[in-house]
Amino acid sequence: MFHIYCPYCEEHREEEEFHPKGQAHIARPADPDACSDAEWGDYLFFRDNPRGIHHELWVHAVGCRKFFNITRHTVTYAILETYRMGEQPTITAESLASGEKAGNVQAASGGQQTVGASDAAVASVKGAQA
């Protein structure tokens, strides 16, 4: 179970109280009539499926019922931060790749968790990628 920090209730709550709502930060095209079918279809249907950092929209369904954002690692499932609607993440794939640490999870460029894994395991994964 996740223990998720709701930025509106300002405390950790059980995962049971939340629902995931997919990728965050998807801006609706300002002028839909001016969109090509490809642009509109991209906005409606196409989502990222990254290995590593993913910014997601969640809702505190049994609680304050507010939507907010979670930055989650799709390999380790670690929740790196939660932040309110309208805010930008402080942890991104770029910020992690440039060597910044977030909590006790540090991701390699390929998105693997490197802290906590044995050197040999990391090396073999890196080797497989090369």
Add this chain to the structure above:
Amino acid sequence: MSDVRMFDSRPATAVDAESPLAVSNLAERARRSAADPGVTLRERAFLGHLILRGGAIVLDEAVREVLGVSLPARPGALVHDADGERSIQWLSPDEWLLIVPEGEAYTLEKRLRDALGDAHFAIVDVSGGQTLVELSGPRAREVLMKSTPYDVHPRHFPAGKGVTTTFAKATAIVRRPDEELWELVLRRSFADYCYRWLVDAGEEYGLAVEESGR
């Protein structure tokens, strides 16, 4: 003064109202109450429940004027007025629950609307949609521990706090008006189920059910 049309959902001449627990046979269970109960359940039916939505600053002014208490701005905060009969609880950053004695909801709504004028706000009378059950006694917290994943330890759940959370796999508002008392605000459709759950969960500690009078 806003031009919203209002009506009294419980006018004095109305036919008898029924609590959501009218079907739950509280009277029958009350007769079998334990002599030295570890947990006591009491429904407080027909209280006035109002949902207040809008910006905290605008609402705060009106609530101070009408109820004489300030709007609780902190998440999870629950405050009572001077005589302890009326309460306001933070539900979300723009939503509060007001619970007042029976028969007061309509007048209160009117006074709040007058005080708020053309401000951007909403007031909804949800008195018919939910009911309040009190839980007291030395083992009350243990009943809650069996029923909700939320941490009800006094260190985490002091008096003056209230949260909306999962309760018995349903949803309820759990509140702690003072050290000795817990309150559950139950949705009408969940009320009978939650009451039966509480009876089942409380039985092992010695359970007393008090009738709410109607």
